[in-house]
Amino acid sequence: xxxxxxxxxxxxxxxxxxxxxxxxxxxxxxxxxxxxxxxxxxxxxxxxxxxxxxxxxxxxxxxxxxxxxxxxxxxxxxxxxxxxxxxxxxxxxxxxxxxxxxxxxxxxxxxxxxxxxxxxxxxxxxxxxxx
Amino acid sequence: xxxxxxxxxxxxxxxxxxxxxxxxxxxxxxxxxxxxxxxxxxxxxxxxxxxxxxxxxxxxxxxxxxxxxxxxxxxxxxx
Numbered sequence: 001x002x003x004x005x006x007x008x009x010x011x012x013x014x015x016x017x018x019x020x021x022x023x024x025x026x027x028x029x030x031x032x033x034x035x036x037x038x039x040x041x042x043x044x045x046x047x048x049x050x051x052x053x054x055x056x057x058x059x060x061x062x063x064x065x066x067x068x069x070x071x072x073x074x075x076x077x078x079x080x081x082x083x084x085x086x087x088x089x090x091x092x093x094x095x096x097x098x099x100x101x102x103x104x105x106x107x108x109x110x111x112x113x114x115x116x117x118x119x120x121x122x123x124x125x126x127x128x129x130x131x
Numbered sequence: 132x133x134x135x136x137x138x139x140x141x142x143x144x145x146x147x148x149x150x151x152x153x154x155x156x157x158x159x160x161x162x163x164x165x166x167x168x169x170x171x172x173x174x175x176x177x178x179x180x181x182x183x184x185x186x187x188x189x190x191x192x193x194x195x196x197x198x199x200x201x202x203x204x205x206x207x208x209x210x
Contacts, residue, residue, distance in 0.1 A: 026208065
């Protein structure tokens with residue numbers, strides 16, 4: 001199941017996002033997620049979500065258009081993480097076009113050990129453990 | 132029934148002073164929102180060439196004494 005989590009500047013969790021209608025390949029439109037981002041905009045670092053499977057991954061067109069829209073609404077740039085079951089990637093806007101995002105695999109053990117990373121994987125790939 | 136349109140753009144939030152029909156199409160509402168921001172007609176939002184391509188309209192139905200509301204904000208799905 002794809003799940004998202006909203007992260008603050010201290011890498012703490014502002015909110016988990018697992019709305020009705022989420023599937024193994026998508027998270028549906030939800031005004032509630034935008035409300036969390038807007039209400040916490042001063043402390044907002046970014047949003048992570050999961051992709052199915054293992055190994056390398058990259059953003060879908062849906063992902064980059066959501067990232068762009070949210071950043072235009074907030075008036076600030078964010079970090080956008082995507083995890084698979086065994087790898088974590090982070091993406092950010094580089095421009096010049098609005099959908100121009102770059103990314104890299106996260107290999108910093110301090111980040112990989114963060115509680116939200118493991119919980120996001122548990123909830124996404126082992127829901128009985130994350131529950 | 133008419134409803135006010137609330138807009139979030141570039142870290143700012145405001146409501147268009149003139150209400151529009153609640154059952155207007157999403158395309159029309161987004162177009163009016165862009166024109167209102169461009170014209171500087173939204174208190175709380177600086178005039179700008181707003182790009183609402185990746186924004187959606189959320190409709191909040193009237194409830195009790197609360198009037199209906201139309202909200203223009205970024206979309207949030209992931210794929």
